[in-house]
Amino acid sequence: MTDTTDTTDTRADTRADTGADSGLPPRPPEPPLRAKVRLMRTLLREPAPALDELRREYGPVVGLGTWPARMAVVGGPAAIREMFQAGADTYRWGHRFMFGLRFVVGSGSMIVSDGEDHKRRRRAAQGAFSRPRLDDMVPMILRRTDEAIDELARSTAPGAEIDLHPFGRHLIIGITLEAFFGPRIAARVDEISALLQSSQDFLEAPAVQQMPQPLSLRRRGRVRADLRAIDRIVGEEIELRRGDRGAAREDLLQSLIEDDSLSEEEVYDQAMTAMGAGFDTTSATLAWTLVRAGRSPEVWSRLRAEADRVLVEPRTASPSEPSTLTELSEARNVVHESLRLHPAGLFATREAARDVSIGGFTIRRGTLIVWSPYLAGRDEDSWTEPLRFDPDRFNDLDADQQAQADQAWIPFGRGPHMCLGFALAQMELTLTIARLAQRLDVTATSTEIPRPFGLVVNRPTGGAVLRVTCDVPRGGS
Numbered sequence: 337m338t339d340t341t342d343t344t345d346t347r348a349d350t351r352a353d354t355g356a357d358s359g360l361p362p363r364p365p366e367p368p369l370r371a372k373v374r375l376m377r378t379l380l381r382e383p384a385p386a387l388d389e390l391r392r393e394y395g396p397v398v399g400l401g402t403w404p405a406r407m408a409v410v411g412g413p414a415a416i417r418e419m420f421q422a423g424a425d426t427y428r429w430g431h432r433f434m435f436g437l438r439f440v441v442g443s444g445s446m447i448v449s450d451g452e453d454h455k456r457r458r459r460a461a462q463g464a465f466s467r468p469r470l471d472d473m474v475p476m477i478l479r480r481t482d483e484a485i486d487e488l489a490r491s492t493a494p495g496a497e498i499d500l501h502p503f504g505r506h507l508i509i510g511i512t513l514e515a516f517f518g519p520r521i522a523a524r525v526d527e528i529s530a531l532l533q534s535s536q537d538f539l540e541a542p543a544v545q546q547m548p549q550p551l552s553l554r555r556r557g558r559v560r561a562d563l564r565a566i567d568r569i570v571g572e573e574i575e576l577r578r579g580d581r582g583a584a585r586e587d588l589l590q591s592l593i594e595d596d597s598l599s600e601e602e603v604y605d606q607a608m609t610a611m612g613a614g615f616d617t618t619s620a621t622l623a624w625t626l627v628r629a630g631r632s633p634e635v636w637s638r639l640r641a642e643a644d645r646v647l648v649e650p651r652t653a654s655p656s657e658p659s660t661l662t663e664l665s666e667a668r669n670v671v672h673e674s675l676r677l678h679p680a681g682l683f684a685t686r687e688a689a690r691d692v693s694i695g696g697f698t699i700r701r702g703t704l705i706v707w708s709p710y711l712a713g714r715d716e717d718s719w720t721e722p723l724r725f726d727p728d729r730f731n732d733l734d735a736d737q738q739a740q741a742d743q744a745w746i747p748f749g750r751g752p753h754m755c756l757g758f759a760l761a762q763m764e765l766t767l768t769i770a771r772l773a774q775r776l777d778v779t780a781t782s783t784e785i786p787r788p789f790g791l792v793v794n795r796p797t798g799g800a801v802l803r804v805t806c807d808v809p810r811g812g813s
């Protein structure tokens with residue numbers, strides 16, 4: 337893990353912000369000053385209502401902030417597509433506002449890199465996400481889900497009210513650790529999960545508390561100590577593998593160690609990136625999926641019927657044929673629909689490296705572009721009854737409808753920095769929700785949909801609370 341001072345050359349545009357450039361489209365509309373200040377503040381504390389208001393009141397592309405922190409919020413699906421279509425060198429991901437993330441994942445992480453460095457770092461990790469590698473993970477994901485449910489059954493009374501978010505987080509962390517770092521590291525899931533908490537809290541804190549300044553020294557010190565402890569755990573595993581004392585594995589860590597193009601520090605930074613990017617995003621989505629599916633007895637029983645058909649007894653059998661996932665179409669749609677309404681990141685950012693035209697407006701060089709899969713997923717021109725949870729909406733689409741849905745369904749982004757774990761996350765979510773529906777009876781304790789909270793990772797306020805009974809005997813099962 338590296339912690340370097342931000343030396344990014346932002347080349348921020350210092351021209352007076354008049355928007356009077358000849359030959360360029362106009363600058364995007366902006367809220368009046370007072371509303372702008374209020375919306376900026378809300379966006380950085382509770383993004384969902386601010387994003388909703390910006391889209392509703394000002395349109396698909398809105399200017400916010402002012403130099404040197406000029407921002408543009410892009411929420412219309414067509415505008416976001418146009419943004420994705422501009423070449424990678426139009427944007428910078430290693431920008432000056434990434435100081436908090438860079439502190440956690442290290443300055444050698446792909447997620448805060450650009451150009452050739454980004455390509456090299458991403459390429460080193462990519463093999464671990466190939467389809468055959470993912471297919472090999474299916475039995476392990478089911479086994480871990482079964483073990484977690486067995487433990488839940490032992491530790492809770494039938495019909496107890498349980499927040500399934502921490503349950504799901506623990507499960508997803510275990511799955512991801514075993515998949516990427518092997519069983520020895522996965523056995524330390526409790527320790528690693530606790531060590532990751534401080535960096536999650538740090539990234540969710542207001543930006544000023546993330547900056548290197550006297551008041552944040554303690555918080556940063558705690559995060560740094562926990563990250564070093566994780567580095568030590570990863571380092572021990574690397575030593576064991578280099579000493580040939582562990583069986584050779586085909587996983588992310590092995591791909592990183594064997595890639596000669598990476599420095600030692602870059603290996604650690606990509607490892608930390610996988611942990612940072614993979615756990616809380618996926619477990620927050622599982623929580624939202626449980627919130628939504630758990631409120632619909634019809635959806636839950638369809639998930640169960642499908643799982644009974646596809647994930648056959650004995651429960652720990654290895655249905656590793658790739659067809660398993662294809663056959664879980666109900667579960668896939670439920671996950672897809674949850675990601676549409678509740679993407680793990682309500683927004684993601686990149687900086688304009690040059691003037692760029694988006695949605696008929698000029699976004700000036702140096703502007704922080706805040707694009708929102710949340711707004712695209714709720715866009716009224718793209719989705720029928722956008723706020724309704726309807727997993728069947730993805731069935732039987734004609735070519736035009738499919739193109740429209742593809743444009744507006746973007747929880748994982750697109751382009752050179754598109755989420756590397758997109759297929760893994762969807763596979764984990766599809767298998768876990770199917771197995772949970774197969775083995776748990778659930779009743780929602782409230783019909784209300786919780787408010788989203790979290791700046792970096794969108795989670796349901798209050799968690800995913802359901803009344804749960806495990807393994808109720810069923811006729812013929």
Ligand code: HEM
Nearest residue numbers: 446447610613614617618621680748749753755756757761
């Ligand atoms: C539901 C779960 C997830 C969601 C919604 C999600 C979403 C995203 C988004 C929106 C981005 C940024 C795209 C951009 O800036 O253009 C991203 C990047 C990334 N995600 Fe995910 N992610 C999820 C799970 C995972 C998992 C399981 C991993 C596995 C390690 C992962 C690894 C990454 C990495 C490495 C990047 C940076 C890629 C790059 O910079 O080239 N994510 N993700």
